[in-house]
Amino acid sequence: MFSRNCADRHTCFGLLALRFNYSPYLACRTAPRTCTSYSTPLGNFALIFGDDDDGPCYLPSYAPEKAEDDRDLLSSEGVNGGGADATSEEGTSEVQEFHRNEDEYPPSQSPSDVNGFKCISYNMKELDLDDDRRSAENMEGSCEQAKDSDIEVEPAAGNGHVEGYKSYASSECGGASKSGQGQDTDLLKRDLIPGKQHQNEDDSSAAWRRHKKHFFILSHAGKPIYSRYGDEHKLAGFSATLQAIMSFVENGGDSIKYVRAGDHQVVFLVKGPVYLVSISSTDEPLRALRRQLDLLHGQLLLILTKSLEKCFVKNANFDLRPLLGGTENVFSSLIHSFSWNPASFLCSYTCLPLSHTARQAAGAALQDVADNDLLFALLLSDSKVISLVGAQKASLHPDDIFLLSNFVSSSESFRTTESFSPVCLPKYNSTVFVYAYVRYLDTDTCLILITKNSEAFFHLKDCRARVESFLMETHVLRDISNSVARGGLRVEDLPAGDSIYGSVPRSKRVGTVGDGKASNSTAAGTKERPGVGGAAGLWHFIYRSVYLDQYVASEFSSPTQTPEAQKRLFRAYERLYASMHGAPGGSHQMQYRRDENHVLLAWSTADFEFFAAFDPLAEKSSAITVCNRVCQWIRDVENDFFFVGASPFNW
Amino acid sequence: MATVGTNNMQAKLVLLGDMGAGKSSLVLRFVKGQFQEFQESTIGAAFFSQTVAVNETTVKFEIWDTAGQERYHSLAPMYYRGAAAAIIVFDITNNDSFVRAKKWVQELQRQGNENLVMALAGNKSDLASKRKVETEEAQTYAEENGLFYLETSAKSAQNVNELFYEIARRLPKAQPIQPPSGMLLSDRPADRTAKSSCCS
Ligand SMILES: Nc1nc2c(ncn2[C@@H]2O[C@H](COP(=O)(O)OP(=O)(O)OP(=O)(O)O)[C@@H](O)[C@H]2O)c(=O)[nH]1
Numbered sequence: 028m029f030s031r032n033c034a035d036r037h038t039c040f041g042l043l044a045l046r047f048n049y050s051p052y053l054a055c056r057t058a059p060r061t062c063t064s065y066s067t068p069l070g071n072f073a074l075i076f077g078d079d080d081d082g083p084c085y086l087p088s089y090a091p092e093k094a095e096d097d098r099d100l101l102s103s104e105g106v107n108g109g110g111a112d113a114t115s116e117e118g119t120s121e122v123q124e125f126h127r128n129e130d131e132y133p134p135s136q137s138p139s140d141v142n143g144f145k146c147i148s149y150n151m152k153e154l155d156l157d158d159d160r161r162s163a164e165n166m167e168g169s170c171e172q173a174k175d176s177d178i179e180v181e182p183a184a185g186n187g188h189v190e191g192y193k194s195y196a197s198s199e200c201g202g203a204s205k206s207g208q209g210q211d212t213d214l215l216k217r218d219l220i221p222g223k224q225h226q227n228e229d230d231s232s233a234a235w236r237r238h239k240k241h242f243f244i245l246s247h248a249g250k251p252i253y254s255r256y257g258d259e260h261k262l263a264g265f266s267a268t269l270q271a272i273m274s275f276v277e278n279g280g281d282s283i284k285y286v287r288a289g290d291h292q293v294v295f296l297v298k299g300p301v302y303l304v305s306i307s308s309t310d311e312p313l314r315a316l317r318r319q320l321d322l323l324h325g326q327l328l329l330i331l332t333k334s335l336e337k338c339f340v341k342n343a344n345f346d347l348r349p350l351l352g353g354t355e356n357v358f359s360s361l362i363h364s365f366s367w368n369p370a371s372f373l374c375s376y377t378c379l380p381l382s383h384t385a386r387q388a389a390g391a392a393l394q395d396v397a398d399n400d401l402l403f404a405l406l407l408s409d410s411k412v413i414s415l416v417g418a419q420k421a422s423l424h425p426d427d428i429f430l431l432s433n434f435v436s437s438s439e440s441f442r443t444t445e446s447f448s449p450v451c452l453p454k455y456n457s458t459v460f461v462y463a464y465v466r467y468l469d470t471d472t473c474l475i476l477i478t479k480n481s482e483a484f485f486h487l488k489d490c491r492a493r494v495e496s497f498l499m500e501t502h503v504l505r506d507i508s509n510s511v512a513r514g515g516l517r518v519e520d521l522p523a524g525d526s527i528y529g530s531v532p533r534s535k536r537v538g539t540v541g542d543g544k545a546s547n548s549t550a551a552g553t554k555e556r557p558g559v560g561g562a563a564g565l566w567h568f569i570y571r572s573v574y575l576d577q578y579v580a581s582e583f584s585s586p587t588q589t590p591e592a593q594k595r596l597f598r599a600y601e602r603l604y605a606s607m608h609g610a611p612g613g614s615h616q617m618q619y620r621r622d623e624n625h626v627l628l629a630w631s632t633a634d635f636e637f638f639a640a641f642d643p644l645a646e647k648s649s650a651i652t653v654c655n656r657v658c659q660w661i662r663d664v665e666n667d668f669f670f671v672g673a674s675p676f677n678w
Numbered sequence: 679m680a681t682v683g684t685n686n687m688q689a690k691l692v693l694l695g696d697m698g699a700g701k702s703s704l705v706l707r708f709v710k711g712q713f714q715e716f717q718e719s720t721i722g723a724a725f726f727s728q729t730v731a732v733n734e735t736t737v738k739f740e741i742w743d744t745a746g747q748e749r750y751h752s753l754a755p756m757y758y759r760g761a762a763a764a765i766i767v768f769d770i771t772n773n774d775s776f777v778r779a780k781k782w783v784q785e786l787q788r789q790g791n792e793n794l795v796m797a798l799a800g801n802k803s804d805l806a807s808k809r810k811v812e813t814e815e816a817q818t819y820a821e822e823n824g825l826f827y828l829e830t831s832a833k834s835a836q837n838v839n840e841l842f843y844e845i846a847r848r849l850p851k852a853q854p855i856q857p858p859s860g861m862l863l864s865d866r867p868a869d870r871t872a873k874s875s876c877c878s
């Protein structure tokens with residue numbers, strides 16, 4: 028292979044590869060196409076730069092044995108350093124069993140064998156040194172392309188069979204909220220060890236490199252701002268390396284977005300003077316990783332506002348870390364939520380299940396205190412919304428709900444007493460602080476009142492007192508804690524089938540066609556089938572209302588009650604969601620996938636999106652029938668699971 | 679500001695000082711009688727109220743426990759504006775926190791409120807073996823700047839109630855009602871009354 032004018036690039040990527048010991052293959056794309064092989068003590072790298080879209084580039088590099096060794100080291104699960112992350116990323120590579128239609132993919136994108144060992148081919152389209160002339164929307168588009176080729180490179184992330192209809196243009200990924208999937212069944216959520224873990228590691232320690240998912244925030248001058256693992260101070264050199272790569276590409280008028288290095292994906296996001304990078308071997312879709320970086324940036328803004336950028340205007344070498352003192356938990360809990368909270372990829376929020384009357388009463392209590400000083404009133408149970416009111420016709424973006432609720436719930440100090448703190452709601456207005464009055468009404472229930480008026484504390488304190496006494500008098504607080512204790516929808520409780528929805532599910536014990544006494548037979552059925560989940564082997568589902576920007580997820584049924592199973596499912600949904608939204612030729616309306624762990628079904632209409640996981644032996648036709656029933660069921664109980672009083676968000 | 683009723687008054691009290699100096703710990707010791715080894719860093723400012731009785735007057739403190747984190751410095755005026763009293767806290771085992779405390783004193787002095795009662799609290803006196811700031815040094819500084827100085831320990835409770843009672847005693851008995859600073863003072867009854875009297 029041949030090099031042209033890219034000594035610096037080699038150095039950059041070589042360095043990156045070296046520091047991580049990854050990288051049998053590295054590729055990126057920028058304006059002039061150049062390929063080179065690059066020799067290091069660890070082996071040879073081939074680096075390719077180019078802009079043609081006409082075919083693959085082959086990147087044989089390391090000697091294959093060497094590559095294997097390194098990958099072993101990096102992906103071996105058992106050796107995971109210190110436990111904090113041991114369960115946080117799965118390393119399983121799913122075997123995509125079925126329906127892959129080879130014809131769908133141009134031959135150039137197939138994995139191929141070159142020089143006797145496996146080589147990954149890239150279609151240049153997928154590669155991600157993007158022209159920064161492109162608008163943000165287009166960037167999204169290019170991610171989607173990359174996602175697609177991801178699938179190609181890694182069968183595990185394969186695209187499912189396209190069941191039928193085509194092309195439902197994905198709406199822009201709008202926002203998110205936090206949500207648990209049931210207090211009692213969500214094991215992943217509880218996993219979080221607050222604060223920064225592995226503080227003593229740095230990029231020279233093997234344990235540090237073994238973490239499956241790193242996040243970095245750094246300044247455009249290369250100063251570390253945040254690192255998920257290890258002490259930022261000690262990672263200054265590593266940070267500088269990332270910065271060197273990113274600014275090198277930037278200087279060429281491009282921006283680097285994505286590098287794949289063996290099992291690792293390196294995703295870059297530039298936000299003015301702030302660079303965000305994730306390095307992961309979790310096999311998540313690029314689109315999801317980018318969104319995670321975006322949320323990370325949003326969290327940074329929530330704490331400091333966009334005016335943090337001014338610090339860098341005055342002094343490019345500004346050290347932002349002191350300004351983030353005491354926020355480790357906020358970031359670690361956010362990153363943790365990327366592996367348990369569906370809101371992190373669904374861009375929606377979820378509600379605490381509550382009877383319609385109770386929710387209306389809560390809404391009325393908030394509405395009652397809405398006045399000129401109050402911008403938003405938000406009643407949360409943990410990360411779930413009970414009710415919210417936007418005064419002055421303002422609406423609260425799901426992302427802002429997500430980031431705000433993460434900020435509040437991860438900061439112990441809010442639980443002590445009432446507080447009044449400046450926060451920035453990045454989607455509402457990323458340049459200014461608003462002020463949040465925060466008060467926990469009981470262990471889970473938290474009232475957040477947002478104002479623009481820095482002097483409004485005592486007023487908001489009064490508002491809170493009014494809301495609180497109203498919620499007490501109307502017993503809504505009691506209803507809320509009952510709901511928390513009860514948990515959410517359970518697949519076992521799905522009413523039995525209705526003849527309208529077709530055939531009986533595989534498990535005949537779950538009701539019969541047209542059986543009106545649904546719940547009885549279902550309950551009986553569940554008892555007889557311990558550990559099987561719901562009808563037709565239904566294990567879990569997520570239903571997202573497009574119109575309301577809210578979703579509801581079922582509790583985890585017994586087959587998914589290990590952290591591993593939940594993590595696997597979470598990642599599967601994440602991929603499913605990305606493939607529903609990210610396909611280059613438009614999105615798929617329905618997908619059915621089977622692998623060794625589950626059958627996954629995704630269904631997207633103009634009104635809702637539905638994702639379900641079944642027992643791997645579930646029959647397709649019964650699965651589809653059950654999905655129909657679940658969707659019907661959810662529409663029947665919509666008032667209890669969605670905040671329908673909300674005017675649709677308009678952004 | 680301090681407002682006077684028949685026999686009771688309400689006083690806004692603000693705690694300022696470096697992060698980790700022990701502001702929250704002091705307030706929690708005073709208000710709830712608790713101490714936590716792992717007290718989380720405060721976000722923005724936390725609000726407490728506590729009523730104490732001195733010489734037949736009850737003083738209801740409205741306490742702002744501010745965050746010492748650097749990013750909140752510029753927002754401090756929001757919390758100390760209109761305060762009747764301020765406790766500037768430093769950690770006797772940390773010289774930087776003393777330097778920081780002096781800066782807070784200067785900043786408050788620049789506000790030009792002569793009636794402001796200021797206390798300097800050298801906290802963590804239980805950690806005497808790790809002391810970095812000598813008592814005399816802090817004492818001298820306090821005298822020169824019109825503060826009173828106490829060494830406290832939120833952990834052992836030493837001098838904590840004394841600190842707040844001394845402030846209550848020093849509050850001007852009557853103060854002209856200042857024009858409202860924009861904050862609406864709530865007139866809610868005191869949440870609870872401190873059990874202990876001054877020298878508990
Ligand atoms: N030994 C000892 N430790 C103390 C004392 N007071 C506070 N601490 C500890 O010091 C640490 C910081 O205390 P905080 O009360 O959170 O300090 P703060 O001034 O409120 O800090 P910020 O909220 O960040 O501004 C905690 O771990 C406390 O347990 C004390 O009197 N003695």
Ligand SMILES: [Mg+2]
Pocket residue numbers: 701702703718719720743744745746
């Ligand atoms: Mg504090």
